Amino acid sequence: MTAKRASDPEPRQMLRDRQIDHLGEAMLTLTRELWVLTDRVRILEAVLEDQGLDVGGAIATYVPSAEMETELAIARARLVDGVVKALTGPVEG
Amino acid sequence: MDEVVLGQRGRAAIDFHCAVRGAVAKLQRAVEAELSDAGITAQTMPEKMDDRHRLVDATLAESATYGARALLGEWTAKDHGPICQDAFAEIREAVEPMLKALEDGPASLELDEALKLPAYFEQVWFHRTTGGWDASPHNGFVHGELIHKRILTRVFGGNIFGHRRTAAQRAPRRDYRHILDMGASSGHNMVALTEAFPDAEVSGVDFSARMLEQARRVANARGWAWKLYQRPCEDTGFADESFDLVSSYNLIHEIPPRIIRAVFAEAFRLLEPSGTIIMSDVPRYAEIDRMASWRFDWMARWGGEPYWRAASSTDLVQVATDAGFTDVDGSVLPGGQPYILVARKPEAAW
Ligand SMILES: C[S@@+](CC[C@H](N)C(=O)[O-])C[C@H]1O[C@@H](n2cnc3c(N)ncnc32)[C@H](O)[C@@H]1O
Numbered sequence: 001m002t003a004k005r006a007s008d009p010e011p012r013q014m015l016r017d018r019q020i021d022h023l024g025e026a027m028l029t030l031t032r033e034l035w036v037l038t039d040r041v042r043i044l045e046a047v048l049e050d051q052g053l054d055v056g057g058a059i060a061t062y063v064p065s066a067e068m069e070t071e072l073a074i075a076r077a078r079l080v081d082g083v084v085k086a087l088t089g090p091v092e093g
Numbered sequence: 094m095d096e097v098v099l100g101q102r103g104r105a106a107i108d109f110h111c112a113v114r115g116a117v118a119k120l121q122r123a124v125e126a127e128l129s130d131a132g133i134t135a136q137t138m139p140e141k142m143d144d145r146h147r148l149v150d151a152t153l154a155e156s157a158t159y160g161a162r163a164l165l166g167e168w169t170a171k172d173h174g175p176i177c178q179d180a181f182a183e184i185r186e187a188v189e190p191m192l193k194a195l196e197d198g199p200a201s202l203e204l205d206e207a208l209k210l211p212a213y214f215e216q217v218w219f220h221r222t223t224g225g226w227d228a229s230p231h232n233g234f235v236h237g238e239l240i241h242k243r244i245l246t247r248v249f250g251g252n253i254f255g256h257r258r259t260a261a262q263r264a265p266r267r268d269y270r271h272i273l274d275m276g277a278s279s280g281h282n283m284v285a286l287t288e289a290f291p292d293a294e295v296s297g298v299d300f301s302a303r304m305l306e307q308a309r310r311v312a313n314a315r316g317w318a319w320k321l322y323q324r325p326c327e328d329t330g331f332a333d334e335s336f337d338l339v340s341s342y343n344l345i346h347e348i349p350p351r352i353i354r355a356v357f358a359e360a361f362r363l364l365e366p367s368g369t370i371i372m373s374d375v376p377r378y379a380e381i382d383r384m385a386s387w388r389f390d391w392m393a394r395w396g397g398e399p400y401w402r403a404a405s406s407t408d409l410v411q412v413a414t415d416a417g418f419t420d421v422d423g424s425v426l427p428g429g430q431p432y433i434l435v436a437r438k439p440e441a442a443w
Contacts, residue, residue, distance in 0.1 A: 021164060021167070024161075024164040024168075025164065025167065025168045025171075028113065028164070028165070028168045028172075029168070029172075031109070032106060032109040032110070032113075032172075032176075035105060035106075035108070035109040035112075036101075036102055036105040036106055036109065039101070039104075039105040039108065040101050040102075040105065043101060086168075
């Protein structure tokens with residue numbers, strides 16, 4: 001057990017009990033996105049294999065361009081927003 | 094429009110959605126097994142529907158299976174609209190010219206911009222579809238082609254369209270000339286009616302402009318001269334005795350009982366003497382066992398179906414008889430779906 005440091009905050013529960021259902025829905029939304037991606041990667045591999053390209057190694061070492069970084073950042077935000085929306089449910093006010 | 098190819102994202106999201114729906118079906122069976130272990134069966138369930146819900150909720154209060162069934166049901170109910178809207182957005186540019194081209198053809202559509210939608214319709218997002226039937230400019234395509242054909246046919250079996258054909262085949266005559274479909278929506282039932290009676294003029298009424306626009310595309314794609322009108326089913330404005338067959342498919346559980354009665358009265362008014370009605374809908378609770386009707390009622394309760402229980406508890410044979418029809422025959426198909434009511438307007442009103 002590690003000793004409590006002065007910088008450690010008080011223990012707290014961040015999500016409310018009534019958010020537990022939203023948490024479950026968030027999990028499903030996340031799983032869906034994961035599936036979409038799994039499916040896409042598998043298709044991508046097949047497409048490239050059909051063209052005679054074995055891409056595994058190249059992917060591991062690929063450095064995205066600035067343009068692609070931006071594209072991925074937008075997509076990432078979309079993914080996170082989707083999960084957060086499911087987690088919070090409709091926001092009032 | 095069956096040939097429309099979805100983008101990878103839309104297709105994969107719909108695939109995932111259907112997978113979750115598959116999980117829901119398994120969870121539902123597991124829930125009912127838990128109920129059975131607790132001594133709750135179709136035979137022992139209380140008569141009143143609210144009592145059944147209370148008993149199940151109390152018995153399974155600690156059941157993780159029941160919790161998960163609720164969660165997955167809730168999530169899929171809310172998920173299907175947005176993912177299909179997204180799937181459409183992904184292919185919009187490619188599909189729009191085709192949708193536009195199908196506005197022209199033999200089918201006609203009369204929209205009524207001044208139409209005042211009644212509260213029982215306007216205030217409901219049926220099936221919990223975000224925004225309801227008219228959510229977006231292309232909602233007819235999104236509903237008719239994506240939600241119905243790419244999700245519902247997979248979840249409930251391709252036979253949901255076969256059922257419409259079966260209903261049309263129940264007609265006692267083959268010589269209909271003027272057919273009206275009430276609650277035509279994107280025209281799935283009109284397809285079945287047109288196939289069954291290729292020589293008849295087929296008309297459809299519906300509140301939803303977006304769904305009717307899709308029906309027009311469906312008709313034009315096949316070269317059919319459907320006449321489509323944005324009008325209330327209970328007050329169509331057509332002359333007395335304008336039709337010899339009036340039909341509806343899955344309209345009744347989406348309207349309150351007083352409107353159901355008004356729809357039957359309107360169908361009676363519109364029919365020539367000796368004309369036929371074929372009204373198909375979800376099963377009557379009185380004709381299925383208590384577990385099955387609880388299962389439907391549970392789905393309706395959480396699935397954006399505010400009139401389902403009242404409609405399914407309405408004795409449609411009585412409603413048809415009260416409206417003046419004779420030879421009223423209502424029954425559920427052997428597989429448990431749908432309920433089909435066939436009746437005749439008497440030769441001469443006395
Ligand atoms: C479940 S859909 C019907 C499905 C369609 N008949 C088929 O075969 O797929 C119900 C339709 O009824 C329409 N509707 C509901 N109440 C109505 C009313 N009182 N007058 C006109 N249309 C109505 C809705 O706009 C919706 O398109």
